Amino acid sequence: MSFGERFLIHPDLFPARLSGESWGDARLNLEIAGTSHAIEGLTDGQAASMAERFAGFDSGVPAKDAVRSRVFRMAPEEFRAIDTRGWNYDLDQDAGETWVRIAGMRFVARLAWRPDLEGALWTAASDVDFPGVLENYLRVLAAYGLAAAGGALLHSAGIVDDGEASLFVGVSGAGKSTFSRLSLDEGRQVLSDDLNALRPTTAGFEALAVPFAGDIRSEARTGARPLRAIVRLRQGPEHRLAELRPAAAVALLASCAPYVNRDPFRAERLMTNLASIVAGAELRELAFALRPGVWSLMGREVRA
Amino acid sequence: MATLEALRDVARHEPLRLRLAGQCMEPALEDGRTVDVVAERVYWPGDVVVFARGDGRLVAHRLLGFRPGRPTRVFTQADRSPEPDSAVALHEIVGRVVTPVSLAARWGALRRFAGLVRRRVLARLA
Numbered sequence: 308m309s310f311g312e313r314f315l316i317h318p319d320l321f322p323a324r325l326s327g328e329s330w331g332d333a334r335l336n337l338e339i340a341g342t343s344h345a346i347e348g349l350t351d352g353q354a355a356s357m358a359e360r361f362a363g364f365d366s367g368v369p370a371k372d373a374v375r376s377r378v379f380r381m382a383p384e385e386f387r388a389i390d391t392r393g394w395n396y397d398l399d400q401d402a403g404e405t406w407v408r409i410a411g412m413r414f415v416a417r418l419a420w421r422p423d424l425e426g427a428l429w430t431a432a433s434d435v436d437f438p439g440v441l442e443n444y445l446r447v448l449a450a451y452g453l454a455a456a457g458g459a460l461l462h463s464a465g466i467v468d469d470g471e472a473s474l475f476v477g478v479s480g481a482g483k484s485t486f487s488r489l490s491l492d493e494g495r496q497v498l499s500d501d502l503n504a505l506r507p508t509t510a511g512f513e514a515l516a517v518p519f520a521g522d523i524r525s526e527a528r529t530g531a532r533p534l535r536a537i538v539r540l541r542q543g544p545e546h547r548l549a550e551l552r553p554a555a556a557v558a559l560l561a562s563c564a565p566y567v568n569r570d571p572f573r574a575e576r577l578m579t580n581l582a583s584i585v586a587g588a589e590l591r592e593l594a595f596a597l598r599p600g601v602w603s604l605m606g607r608e609v610r611a
Numbered sequence: 612m613a614t615l616e617a618l619r620d621v622a623r624h625e626p627l628r629l630r631l632a633g634q635c636m637e638p639a640l641e642d643g644r645t646v647d648v649v650a651e652r653v654y655w656p657g658d659v660v661v662f663a664r665g666d667g668r669l670v671a672h673r674l675l676g677f678r679p680g681r682p683t684r685v686f687t688q689a690d691r692s693p694e695p696d697s698a699v700a701l702h703e704i705v706g707r708v709v710t711p712v713s714l715a716a717r718w719g720a721l722r723r724f725a726g727l728v729r730r731r732v733l734a735r736l737a
Contacts, residue, residue: 550624589628591621604618609629609648609661609669611636611689 310401311410316385321408325419325427327379336366336373339445340460340504340515341531342452343370346441348378352434353441360438364518374424374452376444381429386413398443402570409447414440416447424452446519449504450566454577458506459584462563464540465498465514466490468605472514472532474503475593476563477540486540486595487523493602497523498532502565505534507580511587536589538605543594546601551590557581618669622650622706629661631671635689640671640710648706656724657717659708660687662699671708672696673716676724688723695727 311318329348335357337344343366349357358365389412399410407418414430426448432440450460463474464483475486487500498516500523505512513531539551539559551559560581561568567577595601621627626647634642640659648661648671658674672687675695684698 548618548621550621609631609646609671610664611631611633611640611642611671 310399310408311415313399314387314389314410314412315415316387318410320385321410321415322379322417322427322429325377325417325425327377327381327427327429330378330380330433334369335361336369337361337364337445337518338366338370339364339449340453340458340517341506342449342456343373344376344445344448345369345373346376346378350433353378353437356434356438357441360442361518374426374448376426376428376448378441379427379429381415381431383413383431386431398447398566400447400566400569402572404572407447407451407570409444411440411443414444416444418448418451420455424448424455442519446502447566449517449519450564451573453504453506454564454567454573454580456506457580457583458504458512459560459564459567459577459580460502460504460517461560462501462565463503464490464500465503465516467496467498467532468535468602470532471535472498472503473536473538473589473605474505474514474534475538475540476559478562481540482542482595483540484523485542485597486601489595489597489599489601491523493599495602499523505584506531507583508533512584534584534588536591537585538590539592541592541594543596545594545596546604547594548604549592549594551592553582553585553590556585556588556590560584618705619650622648626709627706629669629671635691636671636673637691639690639716640708646671647709649709650706654685654701654704654707655717657712657720659710659712660685661705661708662687662703663705669705670696673720675720675727677701686724686727695723 331350333349333351333354335346335354401408405420409416413432416428418426428444430440453460463476464487465472465474484500487497502517502519504515504517512534514534515531537556567573626649630645631640654674656676659671660674661671664670672689675686678684682700685701686695686698688695
């Protein structure tokens with residue numbers, strides 16, 4: 308099935324330019340993972356629902372260097388009706404050297420580097436469905452923005468212990484949400500149990516919360532936390548910590564870097580970023596059991 | 612003890628990074644300092660070794676000497692403590708703190724160990 312066929316009646320008519328008919332004149336300014344975003348062309352209702360959904364990430368004033376995204380109308384009849392029962396939602400994605408195309412339920416989007424990153428979203432969603440649509444778009448935008456900045460967006464549980472963040476990475480079902488709840492019970496802060504951002508700094512990498520769906524997530528922008536460890540997570544009969552080889556860690560992170568890891572034009576950049584992340588982090592593999600005490604294993608204080 | 616075994620596993624393959632909390636090893640190791648701990652085949656008097664106390668907390672104190680037996684036990688003591696710790700089994704040591712140990716520190720550890728042995732012998736004879 309070629310790009311867009313799952314979602315669009317006429318995928319060959321995919322917008323070639325970042326232009327169209329705006330929904331309205333309202334705008335929203337967000338700060339996501341250290342990057343300012345200006346979302347333009349919204350109705351007042353769309354802006355209000357988004358402001359409520361992303362309240363803690365609303366930066367209020369537009370930043371000069373914000374990544375600009377414009378929202379345009381698209382007729383509902385352009386989209387296929389999809390029976391979502393038992394269906395695993397996954398976006399369609401296509402890429403070129405200077406652009407990325409996305410198709411999903413009731414929306415299409417295009418990212419372009421001209422030379423700075425900007426984007427456009429065409430959707431039939433007015434108010435009620437709009438937050439979900441914009442969130443799907445922003446996930447892709449954040450993933451590409453972070454990769455371009457030398458970082459990565461990673462499917463992971465981000466846990467803060469003593470001011471430093473560790474990312475617990477694993478395939479679906481590895482126990483990221485369960486581990487996050489255990490960590491909350493043991494007094495740790497959870498950035499997100501689903502997606503976390505890593506950005507380079509002069510001293511290494513820092514982890515930041517992103518406002519995307521997950522059972523546990525930060526409701527507001529939190530301070531960036533220095534990255535301590537990358538941990539491959541799995542469930543086991545008892546808590547057990549082992550080493551993780553750098554090559555295995557890079558491969559693991561690559562499998563958990565959504566959208567960009569499918570893009571042949573940005574794969575090399577992503578792998579370079581991931582190798583840098585791995586080079587500066589402690590690497591561990593953690594098996595955890597469904598009982599307290601796992602942070603005494605992860606904790607690293609010694610009495611003197 | 613699974614935790615201790617896991618930490619020792621890590622320390623065998625690569626340095627285990629730990630943060631010191633407490634002033635008992637100053638000035639050699641100051642409070643808050645981050646140290647690397649590596650597992651060794653052999654430990655020497657004067658080494659600062661990390662082991663788990665009965666309550667499960669990790670402790671970094673200076674190794675004084677050994678008591679042969681099954682298992683072999685080691686005596687440790689904090690530099691600023693007047694008394695040694697309870698002896699721990701050699702296999703309960705997680706590793707050695709990677710830090711230079713002066714000849715004077717090793718000599719001091721041996722002297723403390725000699726004093727400890729002397730006191731125990733005298734106590735047994737009394």
